[in-house]
Amino acid sequence: MMNQERYPELRAALRDLFKRFPDAYFRKVDEARGYPEEFVDALTLAGWLAVMIPQEYGGAGLGLAEASVVMEEVNRCGGNAGACHGQMYNMGTLLRHGSPEQKRRYLPQIASGALRLQSMGVTEPTTGTDTTKIKTTATKQGDRYVVNGQKVWISRIQHSDLMILLARTTPLKDVKRKSEGMSIFIVDLHQAIGKGLTVKPIRNMVNHETNELFFDNLEIPEENLIGHEGQGFKYILDGLNAERTLIAAECIGDARWFVERSARYARERRVFDRPIGQNQGVQFPIAEAHIETEAADLMRWRACELFDAHQPCGAEANMAKYLAAKASWEAANTAIQTHGGFGFACEYDVERKFRETRLYQVAPISTNLILSYVAEHVLGLPRSF
Ligand SMILES: Cc1cc2nc3c(=O)[nH]c(=O)nc-3n(C[C@H](O)[C@H](O)[C@H](O)COP(=O)(O)OP(=O)(O)OC[C@H]3O[C@@H](n4cnc5c(N)ncnc54)[C@H](O)[C@@H]3O)c2cc1C
Numbered sequence: 013m014m015n016q017e018r019y020p021e022l023r024a025a026l027r028d029l030f031k032r033f034p035d036a037y038f039r040k041v042d043e044a045r046g047y048p049e050e051f052v053d054a055l056t057l058a059g060w061l062a063v064m065i066p067q068e069y070g071g072a073g074l075g076l077a078e079a080s081v082v083m084e085e086v087n088r089c090g091g092n093a094g095a096c097h098g099q100m101y102n103m104g105t106l107l108r109h110g111s112p113e114q115k116r117r118y119l120p121q122i123a124s125g126a127l128r129l130q131s132m133g134v135t136e137p138t139t140g141t142d143t144t145k146i147k148t149t150a151t152k153q154g155d156r157y158v159v160n161g162q163k164v165w166i167s168r169i170q171h172s173d174l175m176i177l178l179a180r181t182t183p184l185k186d187v188k189r190k191s192e193g194m195s196i197f198i199v200d201l202h203q204a205i206g207k208g209l210t211v212k213p214i215r216n217m218v219n220h221e222t223n224e225l226f227f228d229n230l231e232i233p234e235e236n237l238i239g240h241e242g243q244g245f246k247y248i249l250d251g252l253n254a255e256r257t258l259i260a261a262e263c264i265g266d267a268r269w270f271v272e273r274s275a276r277y278a279r280e281r282r283v284f285d286r287p288i289g290q291n292q293g294v295q296f297p298i299a300e301a302h303i304e305t306e307a308a309d310l311m312r313w314r315a316c317e318l319f320d321a322h323q324p325c326g327a328e329a330n331m332a333k334y335l336a337a338k339a340s341w342e343a344a345n346t347a348i349q350t351h352g353g354f355g356f357a358c359e360y361d362v363e364r365k366f367r368e369t370r371l372y373q374v375a376p377i378s379t380n381l382i383l384s385y386v387a388e389h390v391l392g393l394p395r396s397f
Pocket of ligand 1: 168374375
């Protein structure tokens with residue numbers, strides 16, 4: 013342990029569970045482009061993916077701080093929380109905005125692992141980050157909504173039972189503010205696939221199950237609308253601070269993994285009759301990566317504290333995600349450099365983690381959009397879009 017860690021008991025319990033999943037496990041899953049079923053099952057059965065679900069619905073009723081430790085430790089042990097992190101924040105949407113009936117119906121089953129709510133369908137191919145322009149529509153017809161349109165990069169569909177879907181219920185031209193007129197629905201994927209929903213996997217740089225979705229008159233029962241019609245965008249935004257803070261924690265987990273592996277290799281690898289880590293040219297980038305990781309971690313805890321105290325935390329959550337994604341990417345670069353040629357060998361796992369951590373500069377929100385948020389909402393600079 014390089015520093016005083018918060019939640020030592022929680023971490024000890026997680027590390028104990030993760031002993032069953034050594035590097036070779038994650039390497040094999042990556043090579044096979046598979047899904048870490050056993051790992052996700054073990055996390056679910058131990059209750060770790062339900063830490064934020066209130067006790068009355070079968071969860072642990074803990075805060076974002078504890079949830080962030082779970083996600084951090086997954087990445088720190090050599091895994092990647094991208095296989096299952098959707099559940100941590102998607103269930104928050106249901107919890108905050110779902111009806112009592114929806115909560116009773118879904119949350120206990122999500123907590124027990126009987127149902128997975130791993131997917132959220134927001135991004136579209138032609139509108140990208142400009143979410144209010146989405147073209148997928150949900151039109152009310154009798155007691156159901158009929159969905160038409162397309163989504164892209166929708167993750168974990170093949171390993172989830174449910175998806176939260178954002179669609180336009182009132183055309184953009186008929187709303188006062190562009191953020192109005194969108195709604196969110198809970199989609200039962202087993203009922204939808206093949207009956208109006210077509211799923212096309214996207215092969216990508218990492219072993220991350222993500223897909224294009226095509227909606228052709230998909231029918232969703234009206235009781236699957238979450239909250240009020242037209243308010244869906246606001247509900248999605250509500251969940252983003254939790255999502256960004258959890259992603260920051262995952263990046264911290266990655267960054268610590270890279271720093272530890274780099275330091276270990278630099279101590280052990282001998283060239284020119286001495287450990288490579290004796291050279292300051294090798295030491296300094298590792299020290300720098302450590303410093304930046306620890307600094308990013310402080311912002312992550314600040315975001316957690318504010319979120320758990322129900323205080324506004326948009327700036328802190330965004331800044332934590334920005335700093336942590338940058339720290340993990342720089343630590344990843346250092347790890348490749350420190351390992352020399354072996355950084356490229358799959359059996360060292362550095363190249364896999366390097367690919368995996370790169371994603372977080374782009375998804376779930378790109379670095380530019382965070383800078384724009386801070387410029388506009390924190391510094392009061394003029395709106396650029
Ligand atoms: C592996 C993976 C998994 C994903 N999983 C999901 C998921 O489960 N659900 C989901 O809904 N989405 C998901 N996404 C989508 C992800 O959220 C988007 O890719 C991301 O938000 C960026 O949107 P885009 O790809 O359309 O980029 P664009 O919006 O096309 O932007 C491209 C680039 O231009 C920059 N840019 C655009 N506009 C501006 C501006 N005004 N100022 C400055 N820079 C700008 C962006 O920062 C970015 O770097 C996933 C993406 C990936 C790669």
